[in-house]
Amino acid sequence: xxxxxxxxxxxxxxxxxxxxxxxxxxxxxxxxxxxxxxxxxxxxxxxxxxxxxxxxxxxxxxxxxxxxxxxxxxxxxxxxxxxxxxxxxxxxxxxxxxxxxxxxxxxxxxxxxxx
Amino acid sequence: xxxxxxxxxxxxxxxxxxxxxxxxxxxxxxxxxxxxxxxxxxxxxxxxxxxxxxxxxxxxxxxxxxxxxxxxxxxxxxxxxxxxxxxxxxxxxxxxxxxxxxxxxxxxxxx
Numbered sequence: 001x002x003x004x005x006x007x008x009x010x011x012x013x014x015x016x017x018x019x020x021x022x023x024x025x026x027x028x029x030x031x032x033x034x035x036x037x038x039x040x041x042x043x044x045x046x047x048x049x050x051x052x053x054x055x056x057x058x059x060x061x062x063x064x065x066x067x068x069x070x071x072x073x074x075x076x077x078x079x080x081x082x083x084x085x086x087x088x089x090x091x092x093x094x095x096x097x098x099x100x101x102x103x104x105x106x107x108x109x110x111x112x113x114x115x
Numbered sequence: 116x117x118x119x120x121x122x123x124x125x126x127x128x129x130x131x132x133x134x135x136x137x138x139x140x141x142x143x144x145x146x147x148x149x150x151x152x153x154x155x156x157x158x159x160x161x162x163x164x165x166x167x168x169x170x171x172x173x174x175x176x177x178x179x180x181x182x183x184x185x186x187x188x189x190x191x192x193x194x195x196x197x198x199x200x201x202x203x204x205x206x207x208x209x210x211x212x213x214x215x216x217x218x219x220x221x222x223x224x225x226x
Contacts, residue, residue: 004158033213040218041218041219042204042206042216042217042219043159043216044216045214048213091159093158103161106158106159108157108158109156109158
């Protein structure tokens, strides 16, 4: 069964350092999402891609976060500089499209700890 | 602004009983609602989707209801098992718009 891949699974970094996460969605899924999930809360959307284009980044803190999906396949989310409040689980998800009710397939997530 | 509330933070039930989880929302008119299961340290897994014109959906031991008048969805797990212990998330959406997730309810099924 196809799965969404994410790496690394765990990342510890010092504040003010740069950190990057990678996601490979299920083959053929045009839509890719990055979420942030704080312990005890639901996932919060950071950015959504349709193929290689950003369709929603309204909740992305653009002064320090950036995301790209250059060839419309895998994606990278970067934080520079990291802050203590960025400690969370970063989840990537993909779906076939966003025009009809769709189920999202989530990856295992990257647990980020900023010290 | 839209708000989604789920039960209490945690729900404990005895094995074999029916677990009922609640998802309430305000300032929102979703066209559909989804339920996901999330195990510790893992990503959510899709369980069921129900549309605004559907009253009820079933899948094996799972049942979801959607009442747009009460602005509420109920998620039932019948004949619950310890393996059903997890956090359950509801997510609301509209066509062409992104989902908004609730905070989740942590279910513990005690043997």
